[in-house]
Amino acid sequence: METTVTKKYTFKDFASDQEVRWCPGCDDYVILRSMQKALPEMGVKKEDVVFISGIGCSSRFPYYMDTYGMHGIHGRAPAIATGVKLANPDLSVWIITGDGDAMAIGGNHFIHLLRRNIDLNIILFNNEIYGLTKGQFSPTSLVGQKTKSSPYGNTQPPFSPGELAIGAQARFFARIGGNTPKEMTDIFIQSEKFKGTALVEILQNCVIFNDGCFTQYTDKAVRADKQLFVEHGKPMIFGKERDKGLVLNGLKLEVVTIGENGITQEDLLVHNAKEQDPTLHQMLVRLEYPLVTGIIRSFDDVTLEEREDDLTAAVKYNSKFVKTDDLFFSGETYEVK
Amino acid sequence: MLTEKIEPQIEALEAVIIRFVGDSGDGMQLTGTQFSDTSAMFGNDIATFPNYPSEIRAPQGSLYGVSGFQVHIGSVEISTPGDNVDLLVAMNPAGLKTNLHAVKPGHTIIVDTDSFTKKNLEKALYESNPLEDGSLENYRVIEVAMTTLTREALKDVEGLENKIITRSKNMFALGMVYWMYDRSTEHTIEFFNKKFKTKPSIIEANSKVLKAGFYFAETLELIPNSYTILPAKMNPGTYRIIMGNTATAWGFLAAAEKSGLELFLGSYPITPATDILHELVKHKHFGVKAFQAEDEIAGISSAIGASFAGDLALTTTSGPGLALKGEALGLAMMVELPLVVVNVQRGGPSTGLPTKTEQSDLLQAMYGRNGESPVIVIAASTPSNCFDYAFEASKLALEHMTPVVLLSDGYIANGSAPWKIKSVKDMPDIKNNKITEVKENWHPYDRNEESLARNWAIPGTEGLEHRIGGLEKDKVTGNVSYVPENHEYMTKIRAEKIKRVQNYIPDITTEFADEGNLLVVGWGGTYGSLHSAVKQLNEEGHTNIGFAHFNYINPLPKNTEALLKKFKKIIVCELNNGQFAKVLRINFSGYKFLQFNKIQGLPFANSELTEKFKNLAK
Numbered sequence A: 001m002e003t004t005v006t007k008k009y010t011f012k013d014f015a016s017d018q019e020v021r022w023c024p025g026c027d028d029y030v031i032l033r034s035m036q037k038a039l040p041e042m043g044v045k046k047e048d049v050v051f052i053s054g055i056g057c058s059s060r061f062p063y064y065m066d067t068y069g070m071h072g073i074h075g076r077a078p079a080i081a082t083g084v085k086l087a088n089p090d091l092s093v094w095i096i097t098g099d100g101d102a103m104a105i106g107g108n109h110f111i112h113l114l115r116r117n118i119d120l121n122i123i124l125f126n127n128e129i130y131g132l133t134k135g136q137f138s139p140t141s142l143v144g145q146k147t148k149s150s151p152y153g154n155t156q157p158p159f160s161p162g163e164l165a166i167g168a169q170a171r172f173f174a175r176i177g178g179n180t181p182k183e184m185t186d187i188f189i190q191s192e193k194f195k196g197t198a199l200v201e202i203l204q205n206c207v208i209f210n211d212g213c214f215t216q217y218t219d220k221a222v223r224a225d226k227q228l229f230v231e232h233g234k235p236m237i238f239g240k241e242r243d244k245g246l247v248l249n250g251l252k253l254e255v256v257t258i259g260e261n262g263i264t265q266e267d268l269l270v271h272n273a274k275e276q277d278p279t280l281h282q283m284l285v286r287l288e289y290p291l292v293t294g295i296i297r298s299f300d301d302v303t304l305e306e307r308e309d310d311l312t313a314a315v316k317y318n319s320k321f322v323k324t325d326d327l328f329f330s331g332e333t334y335e336v337k
Numbered sequence B: 001m002l003t004e005k006i007e008p009q010i011e012a013l014e015a016v017i018i019r020f021v022g023d024s025g026d027g028m029q030l031t032g033t034q035f036s037d038t039s040a041m042f043g044n045d046i047a048t049f050p051n052y053p054s055e056i057r058a059p060q061g062s063l064y065g066v067s068g069f070q071v072h073i074g075s076v077e078i079s080t081p082g083d084n085v086d087l088l089v090a091m092n093p094a095g096l097k098t099n100l101h102a103v104k105p106g107h108t109i110i111v112d113t114d115s116f117t118k119k120n121l122e123k124a125l126y127e128s129n130p131l132e133d134g135s136l137e138n139y140r141v142i143e144v145a146m147t148t149l150t151r152e153a154l155k156d157v158e159g160l161e162n163k164i165i166t167r168s169k170n171m172f173a174l175g176m177v178y179w180m181y182d183r184s185t186e187h188t189i190e191f192f193n194k195k196f197k198t199k200p201s202i203i204e205a206n207s208k209v210l211k212a213g214f215y216f217a218e219t220l221e222l223i224p225n226s227y228t229i230l231p232a233k234m235n236p237g238t239y240r241i242i243m244g245n246t247a248t249a250w251g252f253l254a255a256a257e258k259s260g261l262e263l264f265l266g267s268y269p270i271t272p273a274t275d276i277l278h279e280l281v282k283h284k285h286f287g288v289k290a291f292q293a294e295d296e297i298a299g300i301s302s303a304i305g306a307s308f309a310g311d312l313a314l315t316t317t318s319g320p321g322l323a324l325k326g327e328a329l330g331l332a333m334m335v336e337l338p339l340v341v342v343n344v345q346r347g348g349p350s351t352g353l354p355t356k357t358e359q360s361d362l363l364q365a366m367y368g369r370n371g372e373s374p375v376i377v378i379a380a381s382t383p384s385n386c387f388d389y390a391f392e393a394s395k396l397a398l399e400h401m402t403p404v405v406l407l408s409d410g411y412i413a414n415g416s417a418p419w420k421i422k423s424v425k426d427m428p429d430i431k432n433n434k435i436t437e438v439k440e441n442w443h444p445y446d447r448n449e450e451s452l453a454r455n456w457a458i459p460g461t462e463g464l465e466h467r468i469g470g471l472e473k474d475k476v477t478g479n480v481s482y483v484p485e486n487h488e489y490m491t492k493i494r495a496e497k498i499k500r501v502q503n504y505i506p507d508i509t510t511e512f513a514d515e516g517n518l519l520v521v522g523w524g525g526t527y528g529s530l531h532s533a534v535k536q537l538n539e540e541g542h543t544n545i546g547f548a549h550f551n552y553i554n555p556l557p558k559n560t561e562a563l564l565k566k567f568k569k570i571i572v573c574e575l576n577n578g579q580f581a582k583v584l585r586i587n588f589s590g591y592k593f594l595q596f597n598k599i600q601g602l603p604f605a606n607s608e609l610t611e612k613f614k615n616l617a618k
């Protein structure tokens, strides 16, 4: 959104009068609050903001935002949002979805949206479970995970959302823990600034059906040691002591310790989110230790709207048709007297 | 075989039906289109129907590779492409074999004898050459060595590839037919000049062959002198020949212009609806946003998004696609957004008969969704009125804030007919329910008192931020509501909103008789067949048969029952197993609805209709 906004909003302007109905302790509250805090910082007009969701716990989100919104049908939010954005490219469009909504029933729309690179944002609440239907395994549940629909353990290997998305040509991918509102707020702002489809995966804890699924990475006590928060142009460094980092060893990423084996900070990889070649971004996405968070990929590319606009302008310029009459009465017509 | 010399005769015919058939590569579509265009410009009424093979590149000479084009022209009103033909032009044995059954006994067949080679006869599964074994003795067969004659005509034209020479033999056939029916070659030559502007040798070749065919027919003594079909009495005005699918697309263009909204199409390719997508993608100059989606569901979902954002939104599909769109259509109904869904019906169920026509999606359109989910259903009935009903579907959707299903079918979608061109300025106004200013105590589900349409607040409008969705709404605020009484209220008001559309649509009228022994009832694409059958009977003196054809299915016109009352018997004719009859039974319990159904992927034949009606009307 390029429009300058004179009106100054606060987070309260974006909260609707509807009572929030998620389970107490659910990370969804953190996401909602982060979004309400991020929006006043984006420079968009409130009336230009549209939230479109599918079905699932996350998809109640639009009801809690005092913006335009549509709670759609299961898996179809990307398609609905595509129509909204193509109809009015001036809007700031946000898709709210979950792991089941985006990657199971809506998998087709999800990948095609990413491929097209329409300028909108997807917030993916990944809790590795179906919450609203009360606890079945999802396309991101782990093998062996016991759920209501896999009492003896899940046998279906999971998707990694980032890997799938980048495979589908996502130009922007960020991942963030559901309990880090400050970073999350900033990522929301960055994703709005990004011109193209921006996907933000949130590691969202479901306290009821999959409690603690990300604790090994997101718990305050271990976060600094287990997560590498990447920033464009900065070395890939992590650890409580800021003494760990990543280097490339052949075709593998390797964790090294600064000060050991002659390693200095200069040896560490420097994050380039803007690189077109997704190879390293994919490796970062796949890494299990440390878990990479932050904006992993942010490659500027032409959007679908830009392509369409250019084409429309060219066709209009070359066309003799201005009104439908010009078309209807053109070519092979004849008179009956 | 009639080989004796026939004395020249000059005869004015009321109407004639001609079918051009040949291999897919023989250019039969072009030949037929040229003949029909020329006839239309001469002033005839016309109706045409193409018949393509379903395989994209069927083997040459094979029975399933035959491509055909039927033209019905007349000095009288023509409402269908016709059943059996007066003239068959067969460019190869396969074409003859697959179409002979359609030739009226004693009538004419023109064949290209050069194509009746041993190999082609085998491919057409002929055990002996039909031109020699006497099997065609009931027809007047005109044997012409078209390939040889075409070659001969082009021997002086330099720089032509062999392929182009043999390909232009269809123009030889066309030239002959032009002479036989007293048509000028002028229009077609003009067409060559435009079409091949940059290739003068092709213009020359085609024109030469066309004229060669014309003069050949003139000098050939086997051909009776040319017939003529005088201009038909048609309303004065500017006309063009239009295909049903094109007319549908143009109706939406007109509706967008009239309503001042931008047009959005979300669509996924499916036979026989794809031509609407093909047509609309061309019109970026009018600001049309045509989006080819990843699947049927995304087609309709993107249209719902565009409608939410304030566009005139539509999605196009055929039967199986409508099934996939069902859930999203329910959402559009629930959020009460304007949306047009075009279903160009084809033979079902499942993949069914994709290239054949049928009317078997009526109940799907009416009821194919979960929950109580009424939508407006209307149907176009001729190739040219596809324009009017596309416009009307848009108008109803926008004015009543509801999805509208527009039913067309393969028969009218691919058929073409003259269209008296309509200018947008002559079309009725389209209002919409947009609100642009904040009113005190405003709610997204505030309704128009008369139509019950809710208001349409689009994103970007300051102060009207609101949320909609598939969950049940509170009747006032539009917020999610699980209150039992509210759900019942909302269910009823959604139904009532559709019912009240009756107040905005025209009454149904009868043709030929206002009362009598038999009322013939039809809907949608069968108009032409039913109309001409009842008309014929009427002219033969069966003045007690009336005809009522429905374009508005849900809701039905207000006066429907008043009209049913006036006839002793009612027969509902449909290309399905009786779906509209079911709808009528649900609505009008005191009547006996007889049925006449055909489920062969084919339109009604005149003879089967007239026979049935005659017996019933006694």
Ligand code: SF4
Residues within 6 Å of the ligand: A021, A022, A023, A025, A026, A027, A028, A057, A058, A127, A131, A132, A205, A206, A207, A208, A209
């Ligand atoms: S079920 Fe899980 S995801 Fe859903 S609201 Fe409750 S805690 Fe959150």
